[in-house]
Amino acid sequence: MAETLQVEIMKAEAMDPAAVDLWRRWTLTNPALASPYFRWEFTEIAARVCPGAAVAVFRRGERIVGFFPHQRRGGAVQPLGAPMNDYHGVIAAEDEMLSLEAVAGVLNPRRLNVPSWVGPAQAGQARGTVQVAMSEPGYEAWYAERRSTYGKYFKDKERARRSLEAELGPIRVEAGLRDPVLVDRLIALKAAQYRRSGLHDIFACGWTRDLLHALMLARHEDFGASMAVMHAGDSLVALEFSLHAGRHYHFWFPAYEPRLARCSPGILLSMDTMRLAAADGFRVFDFGFEGEGYKKYFVNARQTVREAVVIRPGLGRSLGEAAVAALGGAGGRGQALRNSLRRRWSTIEACEASSLGQLRGAAFALRSAVSKAAAKRNGPTRVAHV
Incomplete structure (x- = not known):
């Protein structure tokens, strides 16, 4: 008979080295935890700046069976770093993943809100995220296949590139940048986009800005955040903030100059970023939730996650x-x-x-x-x- 699942809530900085080593081992050996958001480094950095940050340590007897980094907002529990955390769930061994319902039962929050749960779950609804999975030949082979499949679309992007160069000058793309000035430029463009669309400005609260800057400043061998930028002539036309770990590259916050939308600078930057990152060994490029029309022309892989709000009965x-x-x-x-x-x-x-x-x-x-x-x-x- 399985031992009762128990939980201890602690601060990330209180985690002992043996527990951190276990966390790291699981993220390297469990394929479901390949995203950079599951890495210990993301939790350690996010816990320093996110209000209400904590880690749930699950045990059966004396044995640790999982970790769930999260944040509290009153009686509500959310994944750590929400609303910017694109994948979340319990960090555990592949054969011992805890379900959403089990986590909600032992944490017993007023409300557990998970937009993109990875792992067993029955509550809520399924949603799809989409990826580019490149074979070993890398970018050129991927682009040749995509152009063959969607010739009209990619010919249009090649024309857009020529148009952008004709209007502003030669295109120059740089990736792997860690310049805080560029982060602030990106945030300003995103804030303007949120205002135009009537959406909540996620950077107005302050700590979300701090999270991007803290991730940018971190130096780890197999985890990091960086920016890619595209210039046309003397003009900065597009930027993108991304996370990466192992061979996975997660496109996170893209922005471009709205006046140049007809030239698709954001899409051109994503293509050039994949080309440069593939040369550095990255093979999975995550575009997040499906939905935007352009993604179907790029992606060739899909992951199913769960969006759910689990409410304590009787409330x-x-x-x-x-x-x-x-x-x-x-x-x-x-x-x-x-x-x-x-x-x-x-x-x-x-x-x-x-x-x-x-x-x-x-x-x-x-x-x-x-x-x-x-x-x-x-x-x-x-x-x-x-």
């Missing part, structure tokens, strides 16, 4: 559920809408460690939803240019 409606209900009333009905609104609330809750900050974020989201609903009802507005 009344939380602030988050109330916020989702209010936003839904402003914008319409339907499961797809409710899922979208829950994701929006989860982002607000994760970024804002205080109740006041969460209320402000929800109020902004409500105003945006009302404005979008009104615009949809009234149709496009004509603007007179004078």
Whole structure:
């Protein structure tokens, strides 16, 4: 009979070396934990800057069977680094992965919110993430196959490259950069993008900025963060912040100059980054959640994760559920809408460690939803240019 699962909550800095060695061994030997987000280095760095950071250490008897890095927001538990953590779950041996339901049962939070759970789970819904998996010949073989399959699309990108060069000058791409000035430039572009789209600015809370800078400054042999940039002539036209570990390269935060969207600088930068990184030995390039149209032309692999909110039985409606209900009333009905609104609330809750900050974020989201609903009802507005 299996021993009862028990948990101890501790700070990451309190982890003893033997436990850290076990963590590292599991991430190297369990294929499900190949993403950089599972590495001990990510947790150790994120725990220094994320409010409410902790590690759940699961045991059966005296034996450690898993770790779950997380953060608390009141009675809610989220993966450590949320909303910026693209993969999460229990770090464990391949044959002893703990289920989402088991974790929720032993942690017993008011609410456990996981946007991209890796491992056994029944709650919530399945979502897909997409990757480029390159064979050993590397980038050139991958590009030849993609161009053969989607000739029109990639010919269009080649024309876009020529157009960008004709307009601004020769294209120059650099990867593996660790310049904090570039990080700030990227954050400014992303903040402007969030404002245009009416989404919550995940960098306004401060600690999320600190996380990118801390990851950028870290120096580890087999884990790191870096930036790739594209210049056309004297103009910086696109940037991307990525995480990498082992042979896995995770595209994380892309940004480009909106005025050049017709030339697809962000897509061109991703292509050139893969070419340069493949030459350094990377073979899996993760593009995160499927959905954006361009990804289907690139990716040839897929991973299924679980998005779920596990609520303690018997609890009344939380602030988050109330916020989702209010936003839904402003914008319409339907499961797809409710899922979208829950994701929006989860982002607000994760970024804002205080109740006041969460209320402000929800109020902004409500105003945006009302404005979008009104615009949809009234149709496009004509603007007179004078």
